[in-house]
Amino acid sequence: MDDHDALIDTLSREAAPVKRPPAPAVRAAVWIALALPCGAIVGLWLSRRFADWSMPAAAWALIGLAAAFALGAIAMLSAFNLTIAGRKPVTWPWFAAIGAVWLASGLVGVSQAADPWGHVGSGWGCYLFMVTVSVPMIALSIVGLNRTRTLYPLRCLSIAGLGTAFMTAALLALCHPPTGDLPDLVMHLLAGATIIAVTVVLGRKWVAV
Amino acid sequence: MTEQRKDSDASRAEWPAWMQRAQDGDQAAYNRLLKAMVPLIRKVVRRKIDDAILVEDVVQDTLLTIHRVRATYDPSRPILPWVSAIASSRAIDALRKRGRHRSREVHDDDALNTYADDAVPADDAGHAQDIRERLSHLPDRQREMVEMVHLREMSLNDAAKHSQLSIGAVKSLLHRALVRLRQTGADDHG
Known part of the structure; x- marks a missing residue:
């Protein structure tokens, strides 16, 4: 017991005033306010074409865009929640329901494409767009999580990566045709998986307590 | 025993205020708080670990972690889930590390004798x-x-x-x- 008393005496002697971080919802909102413009600037540098909202599947594409934004925001809120000990991520049933809407909008886009099966490699440009646009967003999420760090780095970074992936999907939807073939959709999913993996690998050292 | 428990409960009710003062730089309040927390931390850790030496190591690790993340406690929320989550997480990390260490450890005296480093x-x-x-x-x-x-x-x-x-x-x-x-x-x- 005396061991702990000695450590506690040392820690309390060194205890300087600390500034409490803002609430997780505020941190998530700040992340969105900074990350989306950064991602959009990189996106504009990569592509100046915009989606044609007069096409038949445009309504579904808009629903997909809104769902991707909502999923990104929920995931980032969960990631920031996980940086506070004892807090839980948001409820997954809601996340799964909105995720199903997002996937359905993608599948509707595939079903209305001129050639739904397409050809291998047709989504390569989308993959590069999503991964490149995600770079500043990943950096911002690691900086944001580093402010408090977390007891659960792997889970927290995976969720932050998921949030970043959905936000890049929302940005992609602004300059992507409302319809797309199946390999294109698969490449969107692969880009999301790459973004999650990169976030976890790059952030692990910086966000673990 | 009952009176001791009442004292402990009364003290726990003070913990959020003590932590708030600690966050503002009150070292005495922080010292009192950490010392009051040790039995709770030990109790949480003991639920997961039965090795007495490792329990005390994890208690110490938990105190260091609390010190590092003390800014993240929100005084308007209950403090027990915050402390318990930190202690529990550190206990699980310690068990994982011990598991990894044991799976890496190889006792092979024959190999040591056969392949001893000639330069040493x-x-x-x-x-x-x-x-x-x-x-x-x-x-x-x-x-x-x-x-x-x-x-x-x-x-x-x-x-x-x-x-x-x-x-x-x-x-x-x-x-x-x-x-x-x-x-x-x-x-x-x-």
Whole structure:
């Protein structure tokens, strides 16, 4: 017991005033306010074409865009929640329901494409767009999580990566045709998986307590 | 016993206020709070770990973690879930590390005798192996401190900077490591 008393005496002697971080919802909102413009600037540098909202599947594409934004925001809120000990991520049933809407909008886009099966490699440009646009967003999420760090780095970074992936999907939807073939959709999913993996690998050292 | 429990409950009701004062730099409140928290932390850790020495190591690790993340506590929320989550997480990490360590550890005396390093005199090689063996029984943080300060001869200041801990925390980890090494030595020879 005396061991702990000695450590506690040392820690309390060194205890300087600390500034409490803002609430997780505020941190998530700040992340969105900074990350989306950064991602959009990189996106504009990569592509100046915009989606044609007069096409038949445009309504579904808009629903997909809104769902991707909502999923990104929920995931980032969960990631920031996980940086506070004892807090839980948001409820997954809601996340799964909105995720199903997002996937359905993608599948509707595939079903209305001129050639739904397409050809291998047709989504390569989308993959590069999503991964490149995600770079500043990943950096911002690691900086944001580093402010408090977390007891659960792997889970927290995976969720932050998921949030970043959905936000890049929302940005992609602004300059992507409302319809797309199946390999294109698969490449969107692969880009999301790459973004999650990169976030976890790059952030692990910086966000673990 | 009942009165003790009442005292403890009454003290727990004060914890959020003490932590708020600690966040504002009140060192006495912080000291009182950490000392009051130790029994709760130990209780949470004991639910997951049955090794008495490891329990005390995890209690210490939990105190260090609380110190690092004390800014994240929101005084308007209950403090017990915050402390319990930290203690529980540190206990799980310790169990994982112990599991990984045991799965890596290989005891093969024949191989050691057959493939001894010719460049090192036999006694030195045996001694080095003995040190490695003993250090391998320490928790990661304690082993790192012994390696840095006693084997690589880093100063306490450098070791503290390298590990992002205070000098006091480094000293405390070294002390616990030496106590534990003495204990394992006594077990081996007893």
